[in-house]
Amino acid sequence: MSAELGWDGRETLDDVLMSQVADGNASAFEVLARRHMRRALAIAQGVVGNPSDADEIAQEAFMRVWEFAGRWTPGRAQFTTWLHRIVLNLSLDRRRKPQWVAFEAVGEVADDREPSATETVARRERESAIERAMRKIPPRQRAAISLFYFEGLSGKAASDALGISVAAFEQLLLRARRAIKAELATAGLDLQGGMP
Amino acid sequence: MTEKEFRRLSSIYGADISRWPNTVQITAGRWLGDHPEARRDLRAVDEFDRLLIGAAPQIGTERVERIVRRAVVRLAGNGMPQESFAVALAGGRDWRWTSQGAVYLGLFILGCAANTAVRLLSAQTPFDLLFATNISLPLGG
Numbered sequence: 130m131s132a133e134l135g136w137d138g139r140e141t142l143d144d145v146l147m148s149q150v151a152d153g154n155a156s157a158f159e160v161l162a163r164r165h166m167r168r169a170l171a172i173a174q175g176v177v178g179n180p181s182d183a184d185e186i187a188q189e190a191f192m193r194v195w196e197f198a199g200r201w202t203p204g205r206a207q208f209t210t211w212l213h214r215i216v217l218n219l220s221l222d223r224r225r226k227p228q229w230v231a232f233e234a235v236g237e238v239a240d241d242r243e244p245s246a247t248e249t250v251a252r253r254e255r256e257s258a259i260e261r262a263m264r265k266i267p268p269r270q271r272a273a274i275s276l277f278y279f280e281g282l283s284g285k286a287a288s289d290a291l292g293i294s295v296a297a298f299e300q301l302l303l304r305a306r307r308a309i310k311a312e313l314a315t316a317g318l319d320l321q322g323g324m325p
Numbered sequence: 326m327t328e329k330e331f332r333r334l335s336s337i338y339g340a341d342i343s344r345w346p347n348t349v350q351i352t353a354g355r356w357l358g359d360h361p362e363a364r365r366d367l368r369a370v371d372e373f374d375r376l377l378i379g380a381a382p383q384i385g386t387e388r389v390e391r392i393v394r395r396a397v398v399r400l401a402g403n404g405m406p407q408e409s410f411a412v413a414l415a416g417g418r419d420w421r422w423t424s425q426g427a428v429y430l431g432l433f434i435l436g437c438a439a440n441t442a443v444r445l446l447s448a449q450t451p452f453d454l455l456f457a458t459n460i461s462l463p464l465g466g
C-alpha cells in the first residue's frame with residue numbers, strides 16, 4: 130500500500146516496459162496496464178466517486194500512455210508519477226457532478242469475525258458520514274485524500290502527482306481532513322481528544 | 326520541535342510518524358518520547374486515519390482485468406504510439422526504419438520539385454507563375 134513498499138523497486142521495469150510501448154509493443158502495454166491498473170482505478174474512483182466513471186478514466190489514462198509513450202524520458206521522472214498525473218487530470222477535468230455510491234455497493238471489507246449488530250450500525254454510520262463528507266469536499270481535496278490515505282503515497286509523491294508544492298499539498302490535505310472531521314461531528318461522530 | 330509544530334504535522338499527516346516528511350521523523354519521534362501525554366491525542370488522530378483509510382475504494386481483480394482487456398481491445402484499433410516530430414521524421418526509435426523513411430521523403434521532395442518545374446515551364450501568364458510557386462499545392466494539377 131505504501132509508496133515505500135514496492136513502487137520504487139519497480140521503476141526500472143516500468144522504464145523498460147515504457148520503452149517497448151513506445152516502439153509499439155502491445156504485449157508490453159498489457160503488462161504495464163496489468164501492473165498499474167488497480168491503482169489508476171482506485172485514484173480515479175477516489176476523486177470522481179463513481180466506479181463506472183473511474184473505469185472510463187483509468188482506461189483512457191492508459192490509452193494516453195500508449196499514445197504519448199514516445200514522449201516518455203526514462204529517468205526524468207517516475208512512470209507512476211506520470212501515470213498518477215494523467216489519471217488525476219482526467220478525473221479533475223470530469224465536469225460531471227460526482228456520483229458517490231454507497232459503500233455497500235462496492236463490496237464489504239473482509240473481516241474474520243462476525244460483527245455485532247451494534248458494531249455494524251456504528252460502522253455504517255461512520256462510512257455514511259465519510260461518504261457524505263467526501264461528496265462535499267472539492268475534487269482536489271478528494272484527490273489529496275485519495276493519494277495519501279487510499280493509495281499510501283508520501284506527501285512528496287502526492288504533491289508531485291498533483292503538480293503542486295509540498296506546502297500546497299499540506300494545505301490541501303489539512304483542509305480536506307478538517308472538512309471531513311466537521312462532517313463527522315455534524316453526524317454526531319466527533320472523535321474525542323483529537324488534535325485540532 | 327515544538328508542541329505547535331508537532332500538532333500541525335499530526336493534523337496534516339495523521340498519527341503515523343513514519344508517514345511524516347523524512348526530515349522531521351526523527352525529531353518528532355524524540356518529541357513524542359519526551360511527551361507521553363501526546364500519545365493519547367495521537368490515538369484519536371489514529372482513529373480518524375483508520376476511518377479515512379477504511380473509505381478507500383475496493384478494487385477487485387476481476388474489475389482490473391476487465392479494464393485491462395478493454396484497453397487492449399481498444400488499442401488494437403489505434404495506430405503506433407505518437408513520436409515527437411523529430412523522432413518520427415528519423416523513423417522512430419527503431420533506427421532500422423530511418424533509411425526507408427529517408428527514401429520516401431526524398432521521393433516526395435523529388436515529386437514536388439518536378440511538379441513545380443513543369444508548372445513553371447508551362448506558365449503562360451503571371452498568375453500561372455504565382456500558382457506554380459505555391460508550395461501548398463505541390464501535387465495539385
